[in-house]
């Protein structure tokens with residue numbers, strides 16, 4: 483536990499690139515790579531790589547001893563940048579450790595020359611020769627000596643992975659375009675202080691809720707906001723009778739890191755807690771889904787130190803307690819896509835009346851997305867202790883679902899699990915979710931739900 487905390491402290495101070503050189507027993511921003519048999523001290527440290535607007539921005543600092551020496555100044559007249567493309571890296575199947583064993587000796591020298599240093603300490607280099615969809619490892623070095631690195635980065639399509647800034651812009655725009663039916667307000671904040679925003683559409687008393695991106699590397703804003711635009715453009719009349727309350731993205735902190743190029747799947751919030759295991763619903767029950775352990779702080783499914791310990795969890799709970807809703811749809815799966823596979827809480831296994839209610843809301847949405855699906859193939863019980871659906875059942879008595887993807891959606895599944903969701907696929911799913919949502923609203927108005 484103590485080591486886990488020091489690791490997180492380290493990550494917070496040094497960033498993910500530096501984590502590659504982390505030695506748990508000495509929680510310092512390490513400047514050495516003794517394991518590789520190179521000099522114990524590097525001239526450059528803290529290499530970071532971020533993808534911004536289709537380019538990679540590298541930054542690195544002069545390490546303190548070299549900065550102070552006169553001979554060191556000579557070395558910094560020439561900076562070398564090495565790059566290796568990593569086509570074998572696979573999102574959702576590989577993690578940060580993938581990059582540990584890479585060597586600059588197999589990499590391409592893409593720059594050699596002078597770079598201006600900000601404050602005489604910090605060098606930045608922008609690589610605009612990268613390809614969208616590709617993953618890279620970078621190293622930087624002065625004229626002589628061992629390079630520091632690797633820093634790993636994936637250049638993602640900003641239309642497929644929205645930054646928190648873009649999510650906010652799209653939210654505000656929706657409200658500005660439809661001030662008669664859309665309201666937006668702040669309902670809390672993330673661990674790192676980003677504002678959590680709720681969008682309310684319509685004035686009808688009967689209401690459903692949508693919750694996106696509890697897991698950072700999954701889905702939410704890219705599907706929801708365009709689906710709302712479609713409903714507002716073509717079926718606004720529905721919102722006179724029923725309404726939608728939505729949080730497009732909960733895990734904004736880690737979403738930001740993904741949008742800025744962290745190549746590997748990120749799931750937990752900035753405290754390392756799985757927000758879909760943190761709800762006060764059978765929280766004490768340890769779950770071993772995916773072969774992981776929800777009580778283990780090292781696990782990607784860590785439930786947190788206490789029920790509702792996380793600010794994001796509490797914000798969602800307050801939000802759902804404020805205005806009664808009849809069903810909650812939480813968007814999951816991977817890489818901005820989720821489909822017509824709706825999972826309810828496992829803890830409701832013996833509650834036949836509740837399961838019947840779930841089936842109604844799940845099937846309306848799923849068949850709205852895809853009429854060719856078998857009616858009995860959309861819904862099943864599957865979410866664990868501490869999940870949002872479990873809490874919605876235990877506290878609110880309301881059907882709630884994790885939206886994943888069905889085995890019949892093979893094209894989408896093959897692409898999104900390896901982070902190859904492209905614009906045409908995303909657009910197809912935006913349409914499907916608009917259809918699913920509309921089907922639920924129409925069924926509510928027709929009193930079929």
Ligand SMILES: [Zn+2]
Nearest residue numbers: 697700814815
């Ligand atoms: Zn998920």
